[in-house]
Amino acid sequence: MQLTDRINRIQISPTAAVLAEAEKLKAKGMDIADFGPGEPDFPTPDHIKKAAIRAIQEDKSKYTPAGGIMPLREAICAWHKRELHSSFEPWECVVSVGGKHSIFNVISVLIQRGDEVIIASPYWVSFPDIVKYAGGTPVFVGTNPEDGFTLRASVIEKAITPRTKLLIVNSPCNPTGGVVPPEEYERILAVCKKHNVWLMGDECYSHFTYEPNKPYSIASAPRAKDKVIIIGSMSKTFAMTGWRIGYTLGPEALIQALIKLQSQSTSNPTSVAQYAALEAMTGTMETVPAMLAEYAKRRKRIVEGLRAISGVTCEWPGGAFYAFPNISEHLSKVGGKQALAKSCTEISKMLLDKAHVAVVPGEAFGAPGYLRLSYATSIERIEEGLRRLERFFARAEAAA
16 A cells, blocks of 8 residues: 555554553453553542533533634633743633644644754654654754753754754653753743744643652743743643643644644544533642652652662653663673663563563663653552562573
8 A cells, every 4th residue: 555655754653552562461361560651540530520521411512613612722821820820812722632632733834844843852752753744854952861851952052953943842751751940941942032943842741740840831931922832731630631632822823823724634622521621720630739649659669669670770750750761781781791682672572571561662762771661550560560670680680
């Protein structure tokens, strides 16, 4: 079958591939210690579910405006102002079918062949492929584990060329948990303004930060709005991944272009999900600190457990809910011992097949030598997974 160049430029999401393989084994009755899923393991809060049920009962199941119902757009702007100190108006907001859809739409209307998009590495798996699909060229800039994987303005400025159109900043970051400090973020914005580059802030994990970090949006910086695009999502903060509601905040002309595109692709996001999101934006947020407190406990246990494994190092994530250990020692000959494998992709397959542990290999994020482990799972499953990992690497070392 002959397919278009644009579909051949991308691959299926590596995280989706890992989840699919793990599900196959689970279907066969195998007990998998699953560190793959990038979603909260908590249920959607009851008040949000009840709002969706009310919407169904009130027959709010018809088409809505392509860009989302106005009460939700108003509520998103009010929530973002209250929580993250921005100043967007409803006509500067569009509601989409999840944060990934929001990102896809922004890149589709801004990027074309010949344009360059700067992406910090390690990166979320979908950023480069969406850029490639639009015909653009991803340009990767590195971050250092010793620096908490923090993106730096000085590194970005060196990567800017006359073809640079957009910078994507994901803070807190998937997969590293890296958080850009507010003062550094403002320096990054200054660089973007100097070179007339759009700054897209992916705030999917905005409310999952650990001390001393706090939720922060670059949209709160003085005179930020003319070059800043904000991507938000209900998925993580409100444990609503399957509801598929995200949003974009930005200049009105950009928002109108996004609505035009959406009107010819998905049309409106699901009506009932929009009313659930409206409740999320206007109702209590008491479940958020409760989730974060639990993630903080899990973070401590998984990082300490990974650090106790021979040949593994791991930095403390500043946000999100991922540990990102470096296992490169097991990929090279050390002290006369043979390498365990040639790549983390091979090791992740070995872990799934032999130890029944599901992880995502670092190559998926542009980070050879690393694995991503989601700790959005119970302490009991984390303990079991750590035991399996320790046994796997200990036996591998003994055999090398």
